[in-house]
Amino acid sequence: MSKELVFGHQNPDTDAIVAAKAFSYLENQLGADTEAVALGEPNEETQFVLKHFNEPAPRVITKAAPEVDAVMLVDHNEPQQSVSDIADVTVTHVVDHHRISDFNTAQPLFYRAEPLGCCSTVIYKLFKENNVEIPAKLAGLMLSAIISDTLLLKSPTSTPTDKKVVEALAKIADVDYETYGLAMLKAGTNIDAKSEKELIDADAKSFTMAGTNVRVAQINTVDLDDVFKRQAALEAAAKDENATNGYDLFLILATNILNSDSELLVVGAPTEPVEKAFGKSLANNRMSLPGVVSRKKQVVPPLTEAFGA
Amino acid sequence: MSKELVFGHQNPDTDAIVAAKAFSYLENQLGADTEAVALGEPNEETQFVLKHFNEPAPRVITKAAPEVDAVMLVDHNEPQQSVSDIADVTVTHVVDHHRISDFNTAQPLFYRAEPLGCCSTVIYKLFKENNVEIPAKLAGLMLSAIISDTLLLKSPTSTPTDKKVVEALAKIADVDYETYGLAMLKAGTNIDAKSEKELIDADAKSFTMAGTNVRVAQINTVDLDDVFKRQAALEAAAKDENATNGYDLFLILATNILNSDSELLVVGAPTEPVEKAFGKSLANNRMSLPGVVSRKKQVVPPLTEAFGA
Numbered sequence: 201m202s203k204e205l206v207f208g209h210q211n212p213d214t215d216a217i218v219a220a221k222a223f224s225y226l227e228n229q230l231g232a233d234t235e236a237v238a239l240g241e242p243n244e245e246t247q248f249v250l251k252h253f254n255e256p257a258p259r260v261i262t263k264a265a266p267e268v269d270a271v272m273l274v275d276h277n278e279p280q281q282s283v284s285d286i287a288d289v290t291v292t293h294v295v296d297h298h299r300i301s302d303f304n305t306a307q308p309l310f311y312r313a314e315p316l317g318c319c320s321t322v323i324y325k326l327f328k329e330n331n332v333e334i335p336a337k338l339a340g341l342m343l344s345a346i347i348s349d350t351l352l353l354k355s356p357t358s359t360p361t362d363k364k365v366v367e368a369l370a371k372i373a374d375v376d377y378e379t380y381g382l383a384m385l386k387a388g389t390n391i392d393a394k395s396e397k398e399l400i401d402a403d404a405k406s407f408t409m410a411g412t413n414v415r416v417a418q419i420n421t422v423d424l425d426d427v428f429k430r431q432a433a434l435e436a437a438a439k440d441e442n443a444t445n446g447y448d449l450f451l452i453l454a455t456n457i458l459n460s461d462s463e464l465l466v467v468g469a470p471t472e473p474v475e476k477a478f479g480k481s482l483a484n485n486r487m488s489l490p491g492v493v494s495r496k497k498q499v500v501p502p503l504t505e506a507f508g509a
Numbered sequence: 510m511s512k513e514l515v516f517g518h519q520n521p522d523t524d525a526i527v528a529a530k531a532f533s534y535l536e537n538q539l540g541a542d543t544e545a546v547a548l549g550e551p552n553e554e555t556q557f558v559l560k561h562f563n564e565p566a567p568r569v570i571t572k573a574a575p576e577v578d579a580v581m582l583v584d585h586n587e588p589q590q591s592v593s594d595i596a597d598v599t600v601t602h603v604v605d606h607h608r609i610s611d612f613n614t615a616q617p618l619f620y621r622a623e624p625l626g627c628c629s630t631v632i633y634k635l636f637k638e639n640n641v642e643i644p645a646k647l648a649g650l651m652l653s654a655i656i657s658d659t660l661l662l663k664s665p666t667s668t669p670t671d672k673k674v675v676e677a678l679a680k681i682a683d684v685d686y687e688t689y690g691l692a693m694l695k696a697g698t699n700i701d702a703k704s705e706k707e708l709i710d711a712d713a714k715s716f717t718m719a720g721t722n723v724r725v726a727q728i729n730t731v732d733l734d735d736v737f738k739r740q741a742a743l744e745a746a747a748k749d750e751n752a753t754n755g756y757d758l759f760l761i762l763a764t765n766i767l768n769s770d771s772e773l774l775v776v777g778a779p780t781e782p783v784e785k786a787f788g789k790s791l792a793n794n795r796m797s798l799p800g801v802v803s804r805k806k807q808v809v810p811p812l813t814e815a816f817g818a
Contacts (some may be wrong), residue, residue: 308624
């Protein structure tokens with residue numbers, strides 16, 4: 201079998217980087233020839249994780265077709281979140297924990313998705329099912345991915361399975377996951393060191409809702425004031441992104457990871473579906489969303505419904 | 510959790526009926542509240558199977574939303590092959606072995622697909638992973654589904670995994686699968702009892718190839734003469750279907766399931782791409798295709814290529 205590339209989504213977060221490494225390792229143990237790559241550089245949180253476990257960053261690619269005929273996707277399936285030439289290669293495997301959207305294949309494939317908090321949790325199950333042992337370092341990486349995606353098991357996307365898997369991986373990696381997890385999350389919230397463009401680009405995803413191009417960025421912080429003291433500059437940066445990339449609507453979800461509250465900043469139009477989605481009015485382009493921490497579970501579904509998509 | 514319906518595709522074959530029963534049983538063992546239903550009456554082969562294992566036919570539904578909010582799909586994902594009001598319910602689970610096409614969800618879901626010969630083979634793996642025992646009767650039904658989809662493991666869609674699972678299920682069901690399988694396949698080939706229209710409509714799929722509307726019907730038989738003694742009437746029926754439904758080209762693939770040879774009957778135009786696809790000339794509107802048994806793997810791909818689509 202010829203070589204395949206394994207990668208997560210654009211603007212990779214810790215899970216996108218780690219899930220690719222974990223699934224590539226598993227597939228290679230099962231006899232495949234794969235390489236884990238990434239569609240962007242690791243963010244600060246992921247850099248903290250890779251450094252902690254002494255693991256190199258994956259090679260970054262912008263196209264797959266010049267290298268391989270076939271690829272495996274982790275932590276995403278939507279083409280606009282994938283490699284730019286995804287239409288030119290065959291997707292043979294997907295492991296994911298998101299909705300399925302605009303994903304079409306010509307041939308049957310391996311597709312494994314579960315509504316769990318993290319793609320690395322699904323991959324942990326695949327290791328168990330295939331009786332492949334998880335090395336201690338990889339366990340530490342996978343543990344980090346689950347802590348990242350579930351905000352230390354506090355996100356509503358977190359499930360009892362994620363908790364069990366975190367405990368099992370912490371044992372293999374010999375890590376006190378609560379202490380380590382908090383240090384890791386804080387490492388990813390270094391707001392002051394970043395430009396507004398960097399802040400709204402680091403963890404952003406695109407969605408098409410009833411023909412409207414919607415970009416939803418999330419900024420994790422330990423203090424919402426650190427974000428909103430720069431509101432004007434953030435709005436200007438989002439406006440600029442809209443103009444450059446053809447987004448109609450740019451949503452910035454700033455999330456306080458310590459108390460699990462968010463504040464939403466909205467740039468572009470139409471704003472009515474946003475107000476409808478959350479049953480609240482925008483004031484100064486903002487609305488507070490107490491208890492909201494998950495883009496996937498608490499922002500995209502009500503928004504999709506409000507757009508009538 | 511509220512009740513969910515589990516069903517396979519429209520025009521159900523044995524796998525569509527059985528996979529729904531098997532997955533529903535598994536989910537209920539795991540704590541869900543589900544009912545296996547079907548989107549049509551069992552065909553003759555499936556009737557033979559249900560009678561052999563003394564299993565009732567599933568209830569037939571035409572709509573899901575009046576009964577439930579959520580459903581589980583087996584053996585299909587494409588909306589046009591599903592229940593008519595699929596857009597009005599939430600799909601929480603899919604178990605399949607086909608390509609993914611036009612399938613979109615608003616929420617993360619459980620999706621399990623593998624490129625294996627039969628959906629019931631995937632479900633067998635799910636039983637194993639969840640340590641749920643397969644009752645002897647259900648093993649017999651699942652065995653029948655795999656034999657049906659893989660033509661007794663002789664189709665090119667059949668994999669080594671399908672063979673292993675057939676052997677394991679035959680042991681649980683205490684069935685000599687070769688003898689039983691042949692009897693079962695023969696039961697599905699009762700040619701003489703059917704009209705020409707029924708014969709070319711029972712297992713037919715439509716494709717658009719470079720703007721040409723192509724219909725490909727398959728008729729399984731134990732004697733090709735049983736089909737071609739009615740050639741003139743079959744051609745008339747196909748011509749009628751072309752006129753009524755706007756097909757340009759009607760291909761009837763008659764397959765001898767005993768020796769895995771087929772004979773192709775072609776009605777309509779253009780016929781050149783058909784001759785090009787198989788490197789053979791038509792004589793009396795027919796060509797023999799020794800070793801061809803799979804529409805999906807051996808007919809549609811070369812035809813698509815010959816049309817330059």
